[in-house]
Amino acid sequence: MAFASKKKKSAEMERIYITVCLLLTVSATLRANDNVLKMTLKEAILLAQLQSVDATVALNELKTAYWEYRTHQADQLPEINFTGTLPSYNNNYGKYQQSDGSYTYVQNNWLGVNGNISIDQNIALTGGKISLSTSLDYTRQLGKGAYNEFMSIPLSLTFVQPVFGVNHQKWNRRIEPLRYKEAQAAYIESVEGVTLTTISYYFNLLHAVESLAAANQNMENARKLYEIAVAKRKTGHISESELMQLNLSALQAKGIVTEAESNLNAQMFRLRAFLGLSEQDVIEPSLPELLPAWRMEYQEVLRKALENNSFAKSIMRKQLEADYAVASAKGNQRSINLYASVGYTGKDMALSKAYGQLKGNQIVEVGVGIPLLDWGKRKGKVKVAESNREVVLSRNKQEQMNFHQDIFLLVENFNNQAGQLEIAQQANIIAEKRYKTSIETFLIGKISILDLNDAQKSKDEARLKHILELYKYWSYYYNIRSVTLFDFLTNSTLDAEFRKLIVTH
Numbered sequence: 109m110a111f112a113s114k115k116k117k118s119a120e121m122e123r124i125y126i127t128v129c130l131l132l133t134v135s136a137t138l139r140a141n142d143n144v145l146k147m148t149l150k151e152a153i154l155l156a157q158l159q160s161v162d163a164t165v166a167l168n169e170l171k172t173a174y175w176e177y178r179t180h181q182a183d184q185l186p187e188i189n190f191t192g193t194l195p196s197y198n199n200n201y202g203k204y205q206q207s208d209g210s211y212t213y214v215q216n217n218w219l220g221v222n223g224n225i226s227i228d229q230n231i232a233l234t235g236g237k238i239s240l241s242t243s244l245d246y247t248r249q250l251g252k253g254a255y256n257e258f259m260s261i262p263l264s265l266t267f268v269q270p271v272f273g274v275n276h277q278k279w280n281r282r283i284e285p286l287r288y289k290e291a292q293a294a295y296i297e298s299v300e301g302v303t304l305t306t307i308s309y310y311f312n313l314l315h316a317v318e319s320l321a322a323a324n325q326n327m328e329n330a331r332k333l334y335e336i337a338v339a340k341r342k343t344g345h346i347s348e349s350e351l352m353q354l355n356l357s358a359l360q361a362k363g364i365v366t367e368a369e370s371n372l373n374a375q376m377f378r379l380r381a382f383l384g385l386s387e388q389d390v391i392e393p394s395l396p397e398l399l400p401a402w403r404m405e406y407q408e409v410l411r412k413a414l415e416n417n418s419f420a421k422s423i424m425r426k427q428l429e430a431d432y433a434v435a436s437a438k439g440n441q442r443s444i445n446l447y448a449s450v451g452y453t454g455k456d457m458a459l460s461k462a463y464g465q466l467k468g469n470q471i472v473e474v475g476v477g478i479p480l481l482d483w484g485k486r487k488g489k490v491k492v493a494e495s496n497r498e499v500v501l502s503r504n505k506q507e508q509m510n511f512h513q514d515i516f517l518l519v520e521n522f523n524n525q526a527g528q529l530e531i532a533q534q535a536n537i538i539a540e541k542r543y544k545t546s547i548e549t550f551l552i553g554k555i556s557i558l559d560l561n562d563a564q565k566s567k568d569e570a571r572l573k574h575i576l577e578l579y580k581y582w583s584y585y586y587n588i589r590s591v592t593l594f595d596f597l598t599n600s601t602l603d604a605e606f607r608k609l610i611v612t613h
Contacts, residue, residue, distance in 0.1 A: 143388045149310055149396040149582070152383065156306040157299055159384040166298030173291030180284040183230060183277070192223035199250075217250045235275030236446075239266045244462075257455065258462035261469060264451030271446055274439030279432045286425045293418035293593060296602050300590030307586060309379040311579035314393045316375040318575055320368040322568045327361035329547065329564075334358045336551065345553060353557045395575075396582060399597065401526060406519045409592055410512060416593035416601055419511055423504045430497035437493040441486045443477035515591060522584035525577070532570070532577040539563075539570035 147155075157163050197219050204214045226241035245259040334354045341351045380389055414420045452466040479486060546563035549555045589595060593602045 143386070144390050144392060145385070146392045146394070148394055149307065152310050152379070152391075152393075153303050153306050155383050156302050160302055160306075160382055161384075162302045162305065162382075163299060166295055166302070169298070170291060170295040173288055173295075177284060177288035177291075180280060184232060184281070186227055186229045189226050189228060190223065191226075192221075194221055194223070196220040196222075215251075219248045219250060221246045230277055231269075232275075232277045232281055234269055235273070235277050236267060236269035238268075240264070241266065246459075255457060257457050258459050259453065259455040260462045261451055261453045262463055262466065264449060264469065266449040267446070269446045271444040272439065272442060273444070274432075274435045276436075279428070279435065283425060283428050283432065286421055286428065290418045290421035290425060293416060293421060296593050297418055297590055300586065300593070300602070303586050304583065304590060305382065306379075307579070307582055309375070309382055310393055311575065311582075313372075313375040313379050313391065314395070315572060315575050315579075316368070316372040317393060318571060320365070320372050322571055323361065323365045323368040326564060326568070327358070327365050330354070330358040330361040333547070333550070333560075350557055357557070357561065395578065398529070398581070399585060403523050404519050404588065404596070406516055409519050409588060410515050412592035412594040413511075413515055417591055419507070419591075423508065426500050426504060430493075430500040434490070434493040434497055437486075437490040441490070442479070443475070445475040447471070447473040447475065515588075518584060518588050518591070522581075522588060525581045525584055529574075529577045529581050532574040536570040536574040539567040543567040 199215075199217045201213045201215055203211055205211050222243065222245040224241055224243035226239050228237060228239045230237050241261070241264050243261045243264070247257050247259075249255050249257070334351075334357075337346055337351050337354045340346045341348065376391060377387075379391060380387065385391070449469075449471040451469045453469040454462050454464060454466045456462045456464070543563045543566070546555060546560050550557070550560045585596075589602070594600070595602060
């Protein structure tokens with residue numbers, strides 16, 4: 109089949125919300141009618157995606173990833189910072205060395221205020237940092253002969269640059285966007301995980317409903333057969349043993365009904381709790397319709413999975429992180445940092461004059477840290493990082509093989525399941541006809557009670573087998589959808605307005 113572009117579903121979540129709101133409106137109407145909710149599989153899925161606990165957890169994980177990415181983006185933008193001391197008061201004695209080398213203690217009695225405003229910008233290209241700042245320092249000498257003094261730095265440009273070290277900013281700019289895309293894909297996968305859980309619970313309930321219906325039907329048939337057998341026993345057409353066997357079957361049928369009712373209540377409670385519904389609500393499931401018949405192609409499904417799934421992004425991120433760890437270990441073998449600051453400064457006892465007659469204020473430093481003897485410690489860290497990278501690469505390769513294999517099996521199972529479902533449907537019809545024929549044949553004495561019980565058992569098994577095969581069909585389809593993040597019915601990718609999701613929740 110042909111596949112369209114993946115841009116068609118940018119408003120997917122909005123449509124989901126609208127649909128669910130309509131569902132909730134309908135549900136409210138139905139609740140007024142004895143709290144009965146006639147719910148299709150699609151409606152159950154939409155409701156679970158909106159208000160299940162699992163969906164809430166997935167959204168919170170997305171929020172965490174979003175704000176981590178926002179923090180990374182903020183690191184790339186200029187920062188305006190203010191630092192200062194408002195104020196600093198000292199009245200104490202300190203040791204002071206005089207010109208002849210002797211020491212004495214002098215009194216400090218002063219009040220100081222200082223402030224600095226800077227604009228700081230990380231440089232992703234080089235891994236350095238540049239700052240433009242201005243500062244003012246005020247000191248008032250207290251006590252006898254008190255006076256004020258100001259020192260200003262109207263403008264200062266500072267540059268800090270590591271030399272030969274790893275550029276952490278460059279690596280973060282490569283890793284963090286990939287990590288956020290991985291989290292976005294993981295969120296949609298989690299939502300699809302909610303879908304798969306809903307399908308399981310929904311079909312468990314459907315299975316329980318059908319089991320109870322079959323049990324009630326069997327109990328009613330067993331009761332009627334026993335009543336007929338009582339009359340036939342009076343005329344001698346059946347033996348006492350056959351009559352007792354039919355009586356036993358009727359009693360056993362009642363026990364099976366009780367078990368089926370308990371199972372139905374358990375499955376109802378499980379689905380109801382997962383969907384966040386009231387304990388008074390009664391869900392009536394219906395058999396889902398089949399998808400249009402088609403065969404999926406493995407290569408196409410694999411291509412969609414590699415494009416959209418978080419797995420491919422995770423593989424790339426892990427490899428980048430391993431390369432980053434190696435680069436960091438190599439960069440830590442030696443440390444050379446360049447620090448340069450140029451600007452102007454002035455000082456005076458008057459504030460206005462402190463900004464006049466400015467003088468140069470320059471600092472240039474080159475800091476070096478090179479180990480002369482570390483007994484191979486830094487080299488060992490490099491080797492460890494390189495070994496870890498090889499481990500990551502090997503694991504990634506194995507995970508890729510498993511990923512491809514899982515997709516291949518999913519596609520094969522889905523393509524084969526349509527045939528299995530058709531066989532189950534036909535078997536269900538045949539078993540139902542056989543059971544009805546067996547009852548009629550038994551009534552005229554042509555078959556035994558054992559043959560009748562066998563026909564009943566085959567009928568029940570075929571009915572439940574049909575539901576099981578239908579569950580597998582939908583489960584395989586939604587599993588493929590969850591790994592590809594692609595809706596093959598609409599030929600569009602599963603998408604979400606992530607920023608709107610985070611802001612509105």
